[in-house]
Amino acid sequence: MTVNLAGPPADHDQAPLLSLVDVTKHYRPGGLLARSAAPVQAVSDVSLDIAAGSTLGIVGESGCGKSTLGRMVVGLEKPTMGEVRLRGTSLSAMSRPERRTARYDVQMMFQDPYAALNPRMTLAHIIEEPLRAKGGLTSQQRRSHVRQLAEETGLSVSQLDRYPRELSGGQRQRVGLARALATSPALIVADEPVSALDVSVRSQILNLMTALQDEHQLSYLMVSHDLTVIHYLADHIAVMYLGQIVESGSPAALFSAPAHHYTRALLDAVPEPVPGRVGPISSIRGELPSASEPPSGCRFRTRCPAARARCAEQVPRLREFGPGHRAACHFPLTEPVPAPAADVREAP
Amino acid sequence: MSGSVLRVSDLDVDIRLRRSVVHAVRGVSLEVAEGETVGIVGESGCGKSTLGLALAGLLPGNTTVRGSIRLGDRELAGLAERDLRRVRGTEVGIVFQDPMTSLNPTLRIGAQVGEAMRVQMGATKAEARAAAAEMLELVGLPRPAEQLDRFPHELSGGMRQRVVIAAALVCRPKLLIADEPTTALDVTTQAQIMDLFDRLRQTLGMATLLITHDMGVVAGHADRVFVMYAGREAETGRTAEIFDQPRHQYTAALLDSVLRLGTPRKSELATIPGRPPDLTATVAGCPFVPRCPAASAECSAQFPPVSGAGSHHWLCHHPVSQDEDSRVTEAPR
Amino acid sequence: MSLENVTTVLSGDEPGGVPEAEASGGWLWLRAFADNKLAVAGLVVVVVLTLFSFLGPLFYHTDQIHTRIGMETLKPGAGHPLGTDDVGYDQLGRLMVGGQTTLEVAFGAAAVAVIVGVTWGAVAGYLGGFIDALMMRIVDALLAIPALLLLLYLATVFQPNVVMLIVVVGLTAWLVPARLVRGEALTLRTREYVLAAKTMGVRTPTLIGRHIVTNSIGTILVNATFQVADAILVVAALSFLGLGIAPPATNWGAMLSNGLNYTYSGYWWLTYPPGIAIVLTVVAFNLIGDGLRDAFGLDTRRR
Numbered sequence: 001m002t003v004n005l006a007g008p009p010a011d012h013d014q015a016p017l018l019s020l021v022d023v024t025k026h027y028r029p030g031g032l033l034a035r036s037a038a039p040v041q042a043v044s045d046v047s048l049d050i051a052a053g054s055t056l057g058i059v060g061e062s063g064c065g066k067s068t069l070g071r072m073v074v075g076l077e078k079p080t081m082g083e084v085r086l087r088g089t090s091l092s093a094m095s096r097p098e099r100r101t102a103r104y105d106v107q108m109m110f111q112d113p114y115a116a117l118n119p120r121m122t123l124a125h126i127i128e129e130p131l132r133a134k135g136g137l138t139s140q141q142r143r144s145h146v147r148q149l150a151e152e153t154g155l156s157v158s159q160l161d162r163y164p165r166e167l168s169g170g171q172r173q174r175v176g177l178a179r180a181l182a183t184s185p186a187l188i189v190a191d192e193p194v195s196a197l198d199v200s201v202r203s204q205i206l207n208l209m210t211a212l213q214d215e216h217q218l219s220y221l222m223v224s225h226d227l228t229v230i231h232y233l234a235d236h237i238a239v240m241y242l243g244q245i246v247e248s249g250s251p252a253a254l255f256s257a258p259a260h261h262y263t264r265a266l267l268d269a270v271p272e273p274v275p276g277r278v279g280p281i282s283s284i285r286g287e288l289p290s291a292s293e294p295p296s297g298c299r300f301r302t303r304c305p306a307a308r309a310r311c312a313e314q315v316p317r318l319r320e321f322g323p324g325h326r327a328a329c330h331f332p333l334t335e336p337v338p339a340p341a342a343d344v345r346e347a348p
Numbered sequence: 349m350s351g352s353v354l355r356v357s358d359l360d361v362d363i364r365l366r367r368s369v370v371h372a373v374r375g376v377s378l379e380v381a382e383g384e385t386v387g388i389v390g391e392s393g394c395g396k397s398t399l400g401l402a403l404a405g406l407l408p409g410n411t412t413v414r415g416s417i418r419l420g421d422r423e424l425a426g427l428a429e430r431d432l433r434r435v436r437g438t439e440v441g442i443v444f445q446d447p448m449t450s451l452n453p454t455l456r457i458g459a460q461v462g463e464a465m466r467v468q469m470g471a472t473k474a475e476a477r478a479a480a481a482e483m484l485e486l487v488g489l490p491r492p493a494e495q496l497d498r499f500p501h502e503l504s505g506g507m508r509q510r511v512v513i514a515a516a517l518v519c520r521p522k523l524l525i526a527d528e529p530t531t532a533l534d535v536t537t538q539a540q541i542m543d544l545f546d547r548l549r550q551t552l553g554m555a556t557l558l559i560t561h562d563m564g565v566v567a568g569h570a571d572r573v574f575v576m577y578a579g580r581e582a583e584t585g586r587t588a589e590i591f592d593q594p595r596h597q598y599t600a601a602l603l604d605s606v607l608r609l610g611t612p613r614k615s616e617l618a619t620i621p622g623r624p625p626d627l628t629a630t631v632a633g634c635p636f637v638p639r640c641p642a643a644s645a646e647c648s649a650q651f652p653p654v655s656g657a658g659s660h661h662w663l664c665h666h667p668v669s670q671d672e673d674s675r676v677t678e679a680p681r
Numbered sequence: 682m683s684l685e686n687v688t689t690v691l692s693g694d695e696p697g698g699v700p701e702a703e704a705s706g707g708w709l710w711l712r713a714f715a716d717n718k719l720a721v722a723g724l725v726v727v728v729v730l731t732l733f734s735f736l737g738p739l740f741y742h743t744d745q746i747h748t749r750i751g752m753e754t755l756k757p758g759a760g761h762p763l764g765t766d767d768v769g770y771d772q773l774g775r776l777m778v779g780g781q782t783t784l785e786v787a788f789g790a791a792a793v794a795v796i797v798g799v800t801w802g803a804v805a806g807y808l809g810g811f812i813d814a815l816m817m818r819i820v821d822a823l824l825a826i827p828a829l830l831l832l833l834y835l836a837t838v839f840q841p842n843v844v845m846l847i848v849v850v851g852l853t854a855w856l857v858p859a860r861l862v863r864g865e866a867l868t869l870r871t872r873e874y875v876l877a878a879k880t881m882g883v884r885t886p887t888l889i890g891r892h893i894v895t896n897s898i899g900t901i902l903v904n905a906t907f908q909v910a911d912a913i914l915v916v917a918a919l920s921f922l923g924l925g926i927a928p929p930a931t932n933w934g935a936m937l938s939n940g941l942n943y944t945y946s947g948y949w950w951l952t953y954p955p956g957i958a959i960v961l962t963v964v965a966f967n968l969i970g971d972g973l974r975d976a977f978g979l980d981t982r983r984r
Contacts, residue, residue: 007448017715039808061534061535061536061537062505062534074880075880076876076880078878091882100882101581103880103882104882107880107881108872108876108877110876110877111873115873116874117890118874118878118891118895118896119896119900120895123890129878129881130882130883132883133878133882133887134881134882134886165709168624169392170623176877179877179881182532182881183881198389198392198624199391199561199602199606199607200601200605200606200619200620201391201619201623202605202607203605203607203618203619205609205962206617207616207617207619225534225535226535227535227609228607228608228609228611229607231609231613232607232613232614232617233612233613233614236590236869251613255609265536266535266536267609268539269538269539269608270538270564271562271565271568272564272568272608272609273540273563273564273567273591273603273606274567274591275567275588275590275591275592277589287504287506287507288504337564366713366716
């Protein structure tokens with residue numbers, strides 16, 4: 001079993017806030033006729049750590065499994081294999097009421113500002129909902145909490161009695177953020193939080209997210225296909241392709257010296273707003289293979305410019321390329337650091 | 349002026365809603381020369397998509413159009429639907445954002461790509477099929493002859509977009525209008541499609557109107573840029589001029605707020621405060637006033653006149669001065 | 682704006698950029714409904730007929746309990762604007778009393794149908810999987826039973842009264858709203874705001890009520906108006922077949938069926954008033970339903 005380890009070099013005494021250990025998610029296609037078809041391998045053997053107060057960015061394109069990963073962290077889906085651990089305790093080992101309490105510690109911010117808010121509820125009710133679900137506060141206390149959250153996220157209190165349709169995309173994302181903060185979570189999973197927003201509004205929301213992180217010691221699990229956003233916000237980055245982590249490391253390491261060809265391709269494809277360049281260069285060919293029949297060996301080999309025979313025969317292991325920088329490739333772009341046996345961390 | 353494929357003069361588009369009128373496009377004038385790619389950029393609600401629809405002749409019934417749209421030597425504004433249909437497909441090709449909905453799921457690829465040839469140019473089935481195959485090869489589909497008989501759902505998003513492009517270009521139109529052609533695609537697919545546009549431009553020589561909100565795409569693929577705000581022109585110029593020396597306050601603010609790989613991590617990002625204006629209101633002065641750092645009384649009173657020289661002009665009372673500008677032009681790679 | 686957003690602007694419901702500044706909050710549909718003249722006309726007709734039936738007798742006193750031999754089938758004239766019926770009741774007064782019963786049963790049955798149907802459909806659609814399959818197969822099976830025959834049977838076994846009619850008509854009519862709301866629930870359960878509620882730990886019943894049902898309100902209201910219209914017709918049909926409520930109570934259907942016995946005698950005031958009342962009410966509710974459907978933007982729904 002490939003051990004994909006991604007995460008900042010954590011100190012071993014303190015359990016990370018959230019860990020994914022060998023998490024796999026397979027979907028069985030439904031219906032009688034499709035029963036015998038191969039399952040869709042959305043996520044395969046992913047292990048990740050998120051430390052308190054830090055941001056882990058997961059970047060990848062459609063079909064890489066990053067959204068599924070986000071949903072498993074939040075509890076909307078259960079892994080087929082492997083565990084999601086909050087502060088060292090596996091979610092599946094918890095009793096139902098324990099899991100409900102754990103929920104309040106991990107909340108989610110959604111991508112589509114137009115679908116993330118119930119159009120028939122006022123903003124105040126939307127932000128209040130998690131507090132009502134959690135219980136333990138009077139309606140007066142809830143109201144004042146909501147007001148405080150609104151102020152913190154840049155919404156004017158007078159807007160609280162309005163409906164989502166009257167707001168712009170950016171304002172709706174603020175509401176989404178306020179709602180995610182309501183139960184004072186330790187971790188917020190942000191699934192493409194700014195992709196649907198205009199460029200000038202994106203920076204408003206990103207500024208807000210950074211400020212809130214400092215203010216509340218929040219951790220973020222940021223999932224996006226947009227490298228510039230991930231680079232800006234994340235302390236540590238994991239690159240996913242077809243359900244697996246192919247490279248992980250600090251933003252500086254990944255962007256100055258990527259080891260994996262897919263990371264290189266993603267970097268090359270980012271359209272930089274600088275005139276006079278040749279423009280984005282596409283260095284990979286072909287199409288995404290089917291997630292129910294992934295290629296043998298290295299899953300990226302069908303599109304990789306450097307693929308050779310070995311790539312089809314053997315699944316590449318994650319190797320070290322620097323502190324906290326790991327990649328799984330047989331013919332990487334840079335030289336791996338020779339790994340002394342003791343340095344490879346197994347999943348506890 | 350000869351050599352211009354498209355010339356738009358003083359175009360106004362109003363959309364009549366149940367209780368109000370949206371002034372989606374106001375007083376827009378622009379020109380596209382042969383073989384040139386002009387990028388129309390702006391954010392939500394700036395009117396660029398409405399402009400695209402107007403130029404394609406695809407506005408619905410509840411709209412009023414004033415002004416002139418000249419394609420070559422023919423006036424398009426006010427043309428009857430029947431004549432517009434002839435123009436579309438043969439002289440103007442259109443590519444929309446979502447490849448999922450741009451193709452009819454019940455028709456085969458070959459039929460859809462060849463449709464314009466058969467309907468507009470009276471080609472026979474065989475001729476249309478051959479032209480379709482040739483076009484599919486040109487857009488880089490593997491095994492084009494096989495693809496002719498497949499259905500859209502059998503292809504991926506990137507391949508579907510290529511098919512849409514093939515269908516738009518099969519009659520070799522003079523002008524291609526592409527409205528957010530890569531927004532719904534992954535970034536690596538986006539790069540492939542933009543490469544394709546560049547290649548096609550070299551091979552077929554058509555002029556392109558690239559409508560997008562993505563400044564990066566425009567920087568790498570457009571010859572000239574037309575910046576829109578609140579339905580109006582804000583600034584126009586060659587790509588290098590716009591990116592290196594933006595003069596309109598909006599253009600400068602927009603470029604400042606674009607996130608790049610080089611943006612320092614977790615730094616305070618530049619933003620444009622407020623939100624885009626309500627297009628149902630008619631404002632006397634410059635629509636950017638509520639959000640502009642340099643706004644003055646003059647700006648609220650009077651809509652700015654055109655200033656500038658040569659290929660670069662802007663509509664701003666207090667443009668960014670030349671020495672203020674210290675834009676980074678080298679990409680840190 | 683992408684093309685999609687442009688076309689939504691062009692059709693009048695912009696998601697967020699161009700606010701329809703006049704209508705705020707969740708009542709945009711009311712504004713749209715008010716603009717629809719036919720729909721408003723329908724509403725006016727319903728209100729007028731309801732007032733007529735329930736408040737009319739306060740102003741126009743007639744004896745609707747005792748029959749009066751010797752006063753039968755009088756032509757409309759002094760003292761009896763619509764004449765009398767075959768047992769001497771004043772016809773205009775009868776119309777009012779009949780209207781009360783008709784409207785009570787219609788509204789009541791519609792309410793039962795909607796409440797039961799919406800709950801059933803929302804739960805089935807939201808939970809999905811095996812439970813959904815089971816619940817909807819039950820609906821399918823019940824749909825196969827012809828409602829009218831069932832009602833006829835029940836009517837022969839029990840002597841119908843208003844409450845029983847409401848329950849029985851309602852319980853045969855809930856199947857359609859159940860199907861409709863289940864369809865909505867299937868769509869809505871993947872919406873991000875529903876996922877958000879799940880993430881927050883909102884309990885399932887609350888979630889279904891707060892998020893699924895409230896966002897199906899358009900479909901529900903439209904269907905409810907058609908339910909009322911249908912119930913009127915069903916009650917009229919039952920009475921027509923002689924299985925209505927016992928006298929001296931009556932309803933428009935009973936009056937109509939009664940009056941038809943005298944078609945050849947030329948006593949038009951026995952048939953036209955109740956007939957017109959039925960038609961007016963049903964058409965009015967249909968217009969309201971259509972108006973609501975347009976106001977909510979539900980183009981391609983079945984009833």
